[in-house]
Amino acid sequence: MRDIAVVASMQRQEPSIDNESEVEYMVPLMHGVKESIGITQADVGFTCSGSSDFIAGQAFSFVMTVDGANPVPPISESHVEMDGAWALYEAWVKMQMGEVDIALIYGYSKSSGGSLRDVLATQMDPYYVAPLWPDAFAIEALAARQMIESGKVSLERLAEVASRSREHAANNPHAVRTAQKSVADIMAESPIMDPLRPSDIPASADGGCALILAAGDRAKELCERPAWIKGIDHRTDAHTLGVRDLTTSMSARIAGEKAGVGNDKVDFAELYAPFTTSEVLLTDALGLGDDTVINPSGGTLGAHTMMASGLIRIAEAAQRITNGDGDRAVATAGSGPNLQQNLVCVLEGE
Amino acid sequence: MVEDSTSDVLRAPLTLEYPFTRTTGPVVGGFLTGLREGMVLGAKRADGTVMCPPLEYDPITSDAITELVEIGQSGTVTTWTWNGEPRKQQPFGQPFAWAMITLDGADTPMLHGVFVEGPDDMSTGMRVTVQWREEREGHIADIAGFVPEGQE
CATH class of the missing domain: 3.40.47.10 (Thiolase/Chalcone synthase)
Structure with missing residues (x-):
């Protein structure tokens, strides 16, 4: 196996990014991450992205973002209708084949334009489940109750997870839910989808992330301590x-x-x-x-x-x-x- | 220069659609046709257990499954949550509980709605019965929902 490392990354997350399209806010990340280690698109052997047309509300929405990557002269690129982590996996496999030394990976979405918890119902079984439109919180609540009633977890432990996450998020400039809450505060919250409380659910944001993978000696040249x-x-x-x-x-x-x-x-x-x-x-x-x-x-x-x-x-x-x-x-x-x-x-x- | 003001943003309605029709095949189609006729069918796996709703393949062995068997119209709630404010696309038209329900004769639970007054009337292990819609078309919502056994 080739040694491959993450050598740079850049992200932006906000509760809602208004008046900027996905492309407009991704271009500074895609180019900023390259500039941060002194490379250009010409150094990138493979570009791979992850995003969702269902969230963008537009077919082939990712193509416009590829245009923002500087794809002239033509570049080798691919896209997954998945989280950018799977774009990273595809790039890692491609790099293992030995033909690429540097890859640019990015993933993004702007979900604030719709109701993400309802949009996610469209990922369910199209015959038996999606027509009933169970939203994402309801689906997780069904699992949560089973976990609690089977003794796998308690509401207190879930509150500890939520409280500690808020504590850690306070030190993260990209976090959007940073208000501190004690376990007792969270235990006192009214359920949003019984038994899940507001602090048990994800802190929805708009944004994206761009990341560079590099192989072997190239990674060591580009980063003092590659991951x-x-x-x-x-x-x-x-x-x-x-x-x-x-x-x-x-x-x-x-x-x-x-x-x-x-x-x-x-x-x-x-x-x-x-x-x-x-x-x-x-x-x-x-x-x-x-x-x-x-x-x-x-x-x-x-x-x-x-x-x-x-x-x-x-x-x-x-x-x-x-x-x-x-x-x-x-x-x-x-x-x-x-x-x-x-x-x-x-x-x-x- | 365009002023940076939201009043300048053009707005238009956008409806996401999946404008294709599909044939549902012998297993899914068999189940949906059963609903139209007021029957609930499950898929029998090689080990004798029954999945409802039926899948076309065994999720563990990947074997194709074609044998459908009629199962009961009452069952047991295995987990639930209260949906106090129906979301606009949901076909229930009133507050309801989401529940996973293992029908008598099946070994796996299905998702549907249960009609009760409020969350205090719901519990894991409670017995519920199918409430059929009067006009049925071969759709999962031919089951209007479930009601506590004895209250149908």
């Missing part, structure tokens, strides 16, 4: 809710094993956990213990930009390694109802 990808894997559970055990995550467990999460200590983990319940599922599935700091950025409970949040988890983990805050980290990305699909990435500094 090397030591393992990366993604798995999916069944689409139908009724045939899954919603109180565990088989896909995250298998992806974590394949990526080698348990091979050594984990200093910190950036988990794609839109709900407090999702974080509990993931920490269990990945076998993370008390010695691992969970979501030092505040995670998706601090800022959740659909289609970019997974890529941002990788960027946050990599930046901390580059800064020397730790030596080994886990980042995850997720997709689908109740974390149906999970990508797990292990990053290490030298």
Whole structure:
């Protein structure tokens, strides 16, 4: 396997980005991340993006963003209708083939134009579920009640996750939910979708993230302490809710094993956990213990930009390694109802 | 120069559509046709368990599944949440509970709505029964919702 590392990243997340299109706010990130390490699009061998036409409300919306990448003369590029973390995975595979040394990856969405929790009903089974329009909070609430009634988690533990995420988010300039709340404050919240409370749900944001991967010596030239990808894997559970055990995550467990999460200590983990319940599922599935700091950025409970949040988890983990805050980290990305699909990435500094 | 003011932003309605029709095939189509006739069908897996609603394949073994069997119209709630303010696209037209319901004769739960006065009337393990819509067309909403057993 080739050694491939994250060498730079740049993000923007705000509750609502008004009067700028996705392209307009992504161009400064796509070019800024290259400028930050002194490269241009001519140095980039592969460009790969993740976004959603359903959220943009327009077919082939990603093509206009590619235009913003400086694709003249023609560039090699690809797009996934998924979180940017899967664009990173595609780029990593392409780099393993040995023909590309530097890749630009970005993911973004501006969901404030509609009601994201309702738009997400369109990802459900089109015959049996989507016509009933269960919104994303309701679908997670069904899993949350099962987790609570089976003794897997308590409302207090979920409140602890929410309170700690707010505490961490206060130190993250990109977080959008930074008001501090104690466990007691959160326990006193009225449910938004019983048993989920406002602090249990994702902090929806508009924005995006751009990131550069580089291989071998090129990575060392571009970054003083690259965050090397030591393992990366993604798995999916069944689409139908009724045939899954919603109180565990088989896909995250298998992806974590394949990526080698348990091979050594984990200093910190950036988990794609839109709900407090999702974080509990993931920490269990990945076998993370008390010695691992969970979501030092505040995670998706601090800022959740659909289609970019997974890529941002990788960027946050990599930046901390580059800064020397730790030596080994886990980042995850997720997709689908109740974390149906999970990508797990292990990053290490030298 | 255009002034940076929201009043200058042009606005137009946008309706997202999926303008295709699909045939539903023998399994999904069989289930939906059953609903039209007032029957609930499940798919029998190789190990003898029954999935309802039926999938065309076994989620564990990936085997194709074609045998449909009629199952009961009452079942047990395995989890639920209260939807106090119906969202505009939802076909229920009143506050309701979302529930996963394992029908008698099935081994997996299905998602649907339960009509009760409020969340205090809901509990995991409660028994509910199908309430059919009068005019049915072969659609998941041919089941208007479920009601507590004995209140149909």
